[in-house]
Amino acid sequence: MARGKEQPARRGGGGRAIGRVIPWAVIGLWVAAVAVLAPFAAGLDKVKSDKVVDYLPSGAESTTVAALEEKLPGGGVNDFVVVYYRAAGITADDRTTAERHLAVLDRKYPGPPTDSAPPSIPAGENGPHTVGADGDKTTGSSSRVQDSRDGKALLFAHSVGTASGEPSAYLPALRKLLEDRPAGLEAKVTGPGAIEGDIDAVFDGIDAKLMITTVIVVTVLLILIYRSPVLWLLPLLAVGCAALISMAAVHLLAKNFGVVVNEQSAAVLVILVFGVGTDYALLIVARYREVLQTEADTNRAMSVALRSAGPAIIASAGTVAAGLLCLLAADLNSTSGLGPVGAVGVACALIAMLTLFPALLLVLGRWVFWPKVPKVLPAGVTGAVAGQARWDRLGAWIDRRKGLAAFGSVVFLGAVALGLLGGPGSLRSQDQFVKTPESVSGFTLVTRHFPHIGGQPITVIAPTAKKDAVLEAAEAVKGVSQVVPGRSGAEYAEITVFPKDAPDSPAERRTLKALRAAVDKVEPAAAVGGPSAQNLDTATTSARDEKIVIPLVLVVITLILGALLRAVAAPVVLILTVVVSFAAAIGASTLVFEHIFGFKGIDPGLPLLGFLFLVALGVDYNIFLMHRAREESLLHGTRRGILGSLSATGGVITSAGVVLAATFAVLATLPLVPMAELGFLVAFGVLLDTLLVRSILVPAVGLRLGSRLWWPSALGRHTDPEDADGQASVPIGRERALRN
Structure with missing residues (x-):
């Protein structure tokens, strides 16, 4: 930047007065906006939607089934399985207790109306079986309570x-009822409804916990970075206002435009606003402090700083926001939402950090940097940037060994990316908890003592007129253990299919695909879910x-x-x-998930969301580096431009990266595997x-390419004498022409 030639004319007293008023006016507008929008931010929970269909593909058969179930008599249902276990063997008193519990649950938590059958479970081969009038299989009894083959469990x-x-509303009370049982008898509630309820319980109050944890993490990092008793508070205050405004805006979008907001997107919103907002603050402060060494007037210094850093920050926000909006092309509802x-969130963070944050800095003046207050230096003297010497040494090493630095970086990233070749497979629903809840431990008891039951029930919804034909087709599918008719409405009927194999296993998925093919031949309007x-x-x-x-x-x-x-x-x-960095990150993460964290699968949505955030946010730091490199290259040539940019931005960008990584790491502390995987x-x-x-990699490649890095711009058609090719330099006098 040619600072000596670009000094604006000094303003009179009126101009200085206006300069003092504007920051206060901006702060006043933000105070008013926060006061008006705070109730909407507080009401974000009221517009969240965590229905099953909100996490499913919009055009999938299983989504169709979930929607059609609501139209059956009694509406939708949540299915539970209650399992009992006694190591010494089930007693008569245990069976009486189970039947008593079932009667209480039927009374207090009723299912659909009487024209529908309660869920039936295959009884296995441990005794005479009959099918009751209501479709239940029993073991020589009219009860729905089933015995295990080993005699140690009931369900x-x-x-x-x-x-x-929702299951989370009554699941604790339902489990409380089961506490009245004989000593030594275990009782657990599992099944799809229990798993859903335990997931909802994980998110209960999570917004406040996530916000508090994020604030603490960002506060500690800002204090360590700035080492100032005041300066750290300003980014935190500005980004906090941005988070509040973004929550209010999302509330209004959900209420008025039908944007789907769930617990996952709400959690990511908080992390994203704090992460990118703090990054923008760090960049603005770095440029502002730099300009204060050549400019006595703080208003003019802030103006220069924003003109210098603003384009890169706006491009950064635009990159992340545009990348996020690409998710609208996704068919998975939770992803597109x-x-x-x-x-x-990114837009609100951008607005806050380009308006409120500079205003806060201006009203406090230079002393906000205390104890290291930047002073105006004599003409021609350049102030040192904290840690700049280390980045100068790194730049000099890369310049001497640019080929080795580039090649070594790519080889290392490629080697780490080999972790993609392994991996534990796709995450099952019962494996998505970091700590095992009752629904999962109960599921383990079911699979251990009732192996003949196989997988989870499969629901088939078919036109009522075609119910019998669809049922017969389902019974003929290899891998199906039992088919039971369920509720029937005027338009649609429900059929429950029990597969032989374990849930989410390759064998069960083959059965699912075969079942869909068989049902589709009989009735294309039927759906399997x-x-x-x-x-x-x-x-x-x-x-x-x-x-896509x-x-x-x-x-x-x-x-x-x-x-x-x-x-x-x-x-x-x-x-x-x-892209290479993303491949390495997910390869390394896959190894960590499996061999260190012990996760039993990878969430199916992780690669897409991980790619989006890492590419968009990774490009952010390259934007900050290369925008400054281009600015310096216009003055000094590409080689000096890249090295100068690395020296000037190295410290602040590294600090920004640490802050952003720490904020996303907060997600890794959540007790759900998909969120923990995304955060890590x-x-x-x-x-x-x-x-x-x-x-290392980007500067090394840039130095290797020289001015060709800027092809086909005017800057790219010239080389400086320090480039690898040793051709003619870019005349400094052509700076203005090249800028245009």
Whole structure:
């Protein structure tokens, strides 16, 4: 920046007075906005929707089944299984207790109306079986209570109508009822309804916990970075206001435009706003402090700082927001809903950090940096940036060994990416808890003592007129253990199919696919759903979404980079580096998930969301580096421009990367495996990108390419004498022409 030639004319007293008033006016507007919108932010929980269909593919069969179940007599149902276990063997008193519990549950938590049959469970081969008038299989009894083959367990199935509310609302009371039982008898509630209830319980009050934890993490990091008793508070205050405004905006979007907001997207919203907002604050403070060394007037210094850092920050926010909006092309409802929610959060963070945060800095003046208050230096003297010497030494090493630095970085990233070749497979619904809840431990008891039951029930919804034909077709499918007719309505009928194999196993998925094919031949309007079908559809749709959204994200981000850097070569280089970085991050994370954390699978949506966040956020840091590099290259040539940018931005970008990684790491502390996996992957990937890709690989490749990095712009058609080719330099006098 040619600071000596770009000093604006000094303003009179009136201009200075206006300069003092504007920051206070901006702060006043923000105070008013927060006061007006705070109630909407507080009401975000009221518009959240965590129905099953909110997490399913919009066009999948299992989604159709979940929607049609609501139209059957009694509406939707939540299915539970209550299992009892005694190591010494079930007693007569134990069976009496189970039957008493069943009667109480039927009375207090009723299922659908009487024209529907309660869920039936295959009884196995441990005695004479009969089929009752209501469709139940029993072991020589009219009770729905079933005995295990080893005589150590009992179980019964129970459906609760959706009129009783969500499972999380009554599951604790339901479990409380089972405490009245003989000593030594274990009793656990499991089944799809219990798993859903335990998941909802994990999210209970999570917004407040997540906000508090994030604030603590960001506060500690800002204090360590700034080492100032006051300065750390300003970014925190500004980003807190941005988070509140974003929550209010998302509330209004959900209420007025039907944007789906669930617990996952709400959690990511908080993390994203705090992460990117703090990053923008760090960049603004770094540029502001730098300009204060050459400018006495704080208003003019802030103006110069915002003009310098603003384009990169806006491009950064635009990259992340545009990438998030690409999620609208996804078919998975939970993924597509995250797009507008996250984009709103990034936009609110951008607005707050370009308006409220600078205003707060201005009203407090230079002393906000105490004890290291920046002073105006004599003309021609450049102030040192904290830690700049270390980055100068790193730049000098990369410059001497740019080929080795680039090649070594790529080899290391490629080796780490080999972790993708292994992995524990797709995450099952019962394996998505970090700590084992009762629904999962109960499921383990069922599979251990009732192996003949096989997988979870599969629900088939068919036109009532075709019910019998569909039932017969289902019975003929290999891998099906039992088919039971369920509720019938005027239009649709319900059929329950029990597979022989374990839930989410390859064998059960083959049965699901064969069942769908058989049913479709008889009645194309019929649909096959249920928990296992939902997991299969989610995995299939996630793979489809990756093929559509990932290329779209790459194209959008490349276009934004091209517009910012006015080049083609540089955007392509940056995109390639973050893609390689993503592959390494997910490869390493896969190994950590399986061998260190002990997770039993990878969430199907993780690759897409991880790619989006790591590519968009990884490009952010490259934007900050390369935007400054282009600015310096216009003055000093590409080599000195890249080295100067690394020296000037190395410390602040590394600090920003650590803050962003730490905020996403907060997600890794949540007790749900999908959220923990996303938090760890993004945190690890951001650190990898910050410490290796942006610090070594990108500068090394840039130095190797020289001015060709800026092709086909005017800057790219000239080389400086310090480039590898040793051709003619860019005349400093052509700076203004090249800027245009």
